[in-house]
Amino acid sequence: MIELSNITKIYKTKNGNLTAVDNVNLSIEKGEIYGIIGYSGAGKSTMIRLLNGLEKPTTGTVLVNGENISAASGSQLRTARQKISMIFQHFNLLWSRTVEDNIAFPLEIAGVPKQERVKRVAELVELVGLKGREKAYPSQLSGGQKQRVGIARALANNPEVLLCDEATSALDPETTDAILELLVDINKRLGLTIVLITHEMHVIRKICHRVAVMEAGKVVESGEVLHVFQNPQAPITKNFVSQVSxxxxxxxxxxxxxxxxxxxxxxxxxxxxxxxxxxxxxxxxxxxxxxxxxxxxxxxxxxxxxxxxxxxxxxxxxxxxxxxxxxxxxxxxxxxxxxxx
Amino acid sequence: MVEQLFPNVNWESMTEAFYQTVYMTAISTVVTFILGLAIGILLFLASPNQIWANKVVYFLTGSLVNIFRSIPFIVLIILLIPFTKFLLGTIRGTNAALPALIIGAAPFYARMVLIALREIDKGVIEAARSMGAKTSTIIFKVLIPESMPALISGLTVTAVALVGYTAMAGVIGAGGLGNLAFIEGFQRSRDDVTLMATIIILIIVFIIQWIGDTITARVDKR
CATH class of the missing domain: 3.30.70.260 (ACT domain)
Incomplete structure (x- = not known):
């Protein structure tokens, strides 16, 4: 489903070159929940943005659902992005729009006619459990509710892949669990491939099938979550595992x-x-x-x-x-x- | 009572001057809004790390805005006389004041638009891009609605400044309350005329501010 080969991303800064992602190879199967864990600055934010072309790799190719994202541009990239949704740590909702209008936004972008939009929004509101809050503005919602709007918005165009950028890091533990459960539910029900980045091992443990551990732009360890937990090799992985054990x-x-x-x-x-x-x-x-x-x-x-x-x-x-x-x-x-x- | 306090006020010319001021302010505010918004958005999109990041465009537009913002308005009117004459065929009357008013105010407003747009959460723009939004969609469905309260309050400040500018436009015979206060009030030592013109200008400013504040409060859902 997702194939990263020989990906390197170098940023040019005033203090010279910064290698954010360093020769990474990764392959993610259709329908799995794949976690990428690392401390801040490990390059995971850049990694996830390579998957929808918000960042372009310096070298290497990114294939998502057969589409070469790293080479796509213009309308080809925009169309591809409608099938690769993203949710964010700080939700990134439009405060000027109500819940239903926020969810309708990606549908407007995709050119879905008004009548169908209304129908689809109603379905999504139901799916994420926000019934009764359609007319509310984001400022009137709690963090967990905002993320539910974010998820509904991300699912609007029936994506193949859902990217989660620290989606639960701004939430309290209970809300985190509720949102994670929603993600698992979506994964099972819609067969959606989910890629998430996090610095919390708890999140990986709870919902991921496989995990990659990143440090200084490199993937230092990867595999089935249980296997990595049971037998962590790299020092950083041991550190993360001890977070939950x-x-x-x-x-x-x-x-x-x-x-x-x-x-x-x-x-x-x-x-x-x-x-x-x-x-x-x-x-x-x-x-x-x-x-x-x-x-x-x-x-x-x-x-x-x-x-x-x-x-x-x-x-x-x-x-x-x-x-x-x-x-x-x-x-x-x-x-x-x-x-x- | 009013007749006694303001014996020299010619109400007919006062009313005409009031309409002239309102006319000049209204037209120039509307055009300034459109032009300033366009320039502000261009500046924003061309600034570093934005969608159209372009050093040359950013520098040239920024410089132009700064130049026109730094010229004192009264000087700008004089400098623009040939341009106005070319555009309207005359340099007299309320319409002749409009080019100077707009060119004086638009760069000022463009700066405020830029500040307003920079206040928008970068994440929201990124989210729109991640959904596959075109730049035009980002402009009309993200940038403008998300900065609306700041755009309106900036426009209110600009409109109030424009009321002040219209008074100076009297130099080229544009009419208006400022002109009336200067010619009928100051030059003829009729203080009551100056005072009445001032009171009416104050009322106009207060009304503009009230309208601006009301709209700002209504569109702000944060």
Missing amino acids: GTNETKESIEQILANYPTGKLVKLTFVGQSTEQPIISHLVKEHDIEVNIVHGSISHTVNGPYGTLIVHINGTDEQVEKALHVLTQRELQMEVIEHG
Whole structure:
């Protein structure tokens, strides 16, 4: 559906050249929700704008739905853009128009006759759950409602691709979840391909099928969300994963445990899929003469399945601890012994 | 009572002067709005990082605007005499004042249009582009409606300035309240005529301001 090959984007600035996107290759399947995560300045904003031609790559080609966006211009590009919609962090609604007129705007651009516009707007208002607010102006809406208008507007011309530019970053956690659910719903119902950029791992975890991690213009890691969560390679990815697994906050308590218990082993267990539902700890305690102390635990749900982390302190004779660790390696989970830092 | 306070006022010529002032102000405000809006939009689109970013156009238009904005109005009238004569065949009367009024006010208004357009959230323009909007659609459906309150309040300021300019246009025999105050009031030492002309000008200005404020408040949905 979307094919980025050898994309480089260089901005000329007063202080020399700035490479925003550095030789990126990416391929996004039809109907999937693809997340691009990175800190600000990683080049993800530029990346997403390459997909609808708001930015042109310095080198490389962008293919969206068979159309060469990087080479298109004029009316060809404008027509292509009607099938590649975008929603924004700050919603970017026209304050001078009511909800229904905002939603009608892309239809006016596409030259849809008035009667059909009215009909389509009514459908969209229903779809995003804004019934009764059609005559309101954006200033009278909450952030979540504004984003719903943004989504309705983006869907007006039945696009093939929806680009989300930090679409939930300006919203509170509850509203974020509601908007994410709406996006998943749209993805399932309309079979829309969704590309989203974010700096929140929470968003990736909640709705994305696959993810690419960006740092300094490069894609440093990519793959299925669950796979990346379970086995992060790059340091930056580990950082993002710890955002949702909460292991960062436990760093101090781990230090403390390590100091308090000079004996035994501190072990980090990562469970994926079915293994999250097995009583592994109680087996360990029953079958071996050891003590297990839980330091930290969490479970996250991703689109591809649940994912859990558990940090435990295993104490006992060296022999027993070794045996227990050996049993753990036999299981369907990942184990990492945390050493003194 | 009024007759006693203003013994020298000739109401017939005062009414005629009032109509002349209103006529000059109204016509020049309308034309200034259209011309200033066009120049302001051109300046905006040609400015760096905008849709038509063009250094040459931006520089030339900007310079032209600045030159005409810096010439004192009274000098501008004199400088434009040959142009007015060419355009209208005469340099006398209310119509003869219009070219100078418009050329004096349009650059002033163009600057205010530019400021108003720069206040528009860049994201909104980007959103329109992402939907596949043409530049003309962006101008008429995004730029103008989204900056309407500032465009109207800027036009109000310009219209009030134009009322002042019409008084100076009296130099070329354009008539109007300013002219009347100068010739009938000042030169003949009839202070009551000057005072009455001033009061009427004040009323005109207040009405313009009130209309402007009302429309601005009505179109502002932010």
